[in-house]
Amino acid sequence: MDLRGKQIIVTGGARGLGRAMVDKLVSLECHVAVFDIDAAGLAALQATHRAIQCVVCDVSNYEQVSAATKKFFADGGAADVLINNAGILYSEPLVKFTDDGLKLHNPEQWDRVLRTNLSSVFYMTVAVVEKMITTRTKGVVVNIGSVSAAGNPGASAYSAAKAGVHALTRAWATELGPMGIRVIAIAPGFMDTDSARAATSEPALRETIKRVPLRRLGKVDEVAAAAVAAIENEFFNGKVFELDGGLIV
Amino acid sequence: MGTNLEELLAELLQIPVTKVTADLAMKDLDVWDSLKHMELIATLEQRFELQFSFDEIVSMRSVGDIKRVLSSKGVAA
Numbered sequence: 518m519d520l521r522g523k524q525i526i527v528t529g530g531a532r533g534l535g536r537a538m539v540d541k542l543v544s545l546e547c548h549v550a551v552f553d554i555d556a557a558g559l560a561a562l563q564a565t566h567r568a569i570q571c572v573v574c575d576v577s578n579y580e581q582v583s584a585a586t587k588k589f590f591a592d593g594g595a596a597d598v599l600i601n602n603a604g605i606l607y608s609e610p611l612v613k614f615t616d617d618g619l620k621l622h623n624p625e626q627w628d629r630v631l632r633t634n635l636s637s638v639f640y641m642t643v644a645v646v647e648k649m650i651t652t653r654t655k656g657v658v659v660n661i662g663s664v665s666a667a668g669n670p671g672a673s674a675y676s677a678a679k680a681g682v683h684a685l686t687r688a689w690a691t692e693l694g695p696m697g698i699r700v701i702a703i704a705p706g707f708m709d710t711d712s713a714r715a716a717t718s719e720p721a722l723r724e725t726i727k728r729v730p731l732r733r734l735g736k737v738d739e740v741a742a743a744a745v746a747a748i749e750n751e752f753f754n755g756k757v758f759e760l761d762g763g764l765i766v
Numbered sequence: 767m768g769t770n771l772e773e774l775l776a777e778l779l780q781i782p783v784t785k786v787t788a789d790l791a792m793k794d795l796d797v798w799d800s801l802k803h804m805e806l807i808a809t810l811e812q813r814f815e816l817q818f819s820f821d822e823i824v825s826m827r828s829v830g831d832i833k834r835v836l837s838s839k840g841v842a843a
Contacts, residue, residue: 695808
């Protein structure tokens with residue numbers, strides 16, 4: 518797929534990994550629309566990339582996604598590619614020993630993480646794929662998964678959500694392939710982002726880096742480049758592209 | 767893959783070619799579900815080198831419907 522001129526929706530594109538993808542796609546002369554809950558972040562993004570479309574939307578909320586995508590398409594928006602990038606990092610052990618006894622994983626946090634990282638992927642994809650099919654657009658859905666899908670101790674909700682994202686990738690690739698729609702996933706390993714540094718202690722980060730043969734965290738530009746390569750390659754489908762520096766799990 | 771439409775559909779739907787009549791419809795065969803329908807559409811598009819519109823895809827609910835749409839696109843099946 519030649520990306521020049523293609524219409525691309527990126528969720529969570531206001532900062533971090535999503536922002537890197539927006540920057541990359543704009544440099545490739547794509548028409549980019551960003552769905553993000555962060556209105557201020559979108560405003561800052563728009564100041565840099567005036568031609569992009571910004572949609573304030575909480576993609577973890579089905580009603581918001583349904584309304585926002587309906588309006589987006591009714592106003593002439595289109596989607597050759599959907600990049601489901603929005604997500605939140607969260608770590609909490611299933612059980613934790615405290616001075617007051619066992620502390621159990623917060624069920625509200627479980628729900629929040631699953632909604633933001635997994636349900637959002639379903640909500641956006643079903644809305645965008647409907648448009649792709651009715652317009653016979655041979656599009657691409659890119660899901661941002663994670664190496665944590667293998668089961669990261671201390672991150673049950675995040676691991677479960679990302680495992681779900683990988684499973685959706687494979688299921689949807691099979692369902693939608695005959696329609697000419699590809700579904701792929703990129704699974705970053707440990708990346709150097711503000712959210713990752715905020716969610717992980719310095720000692721834990723150092724230990725993590727020891728497990729990467731390249732002895733460093735990944736860069737968001739590297740994930741953006743991987744996503745572009747996977748989109749451009751028209752035979753890449755239904756698979757998860759692990760980008761982790763050779764991480765030893 | 768069969769050389770005519772009936773043979774092509776019989777192979778896709780895994781039924782004897784004698785059962786592929788004009789009135790055979792999606793509702794008559796469990797195997798002809800949405801996933802199979804998408805596969806059928808993709809196969810027809812490849813076989814006859816054409817592309818169906820979304821409306822045409824939705825309208826093709828029976829063998830007779832398929833023949834009608836193909837005929838409208840200049841394909842004698």
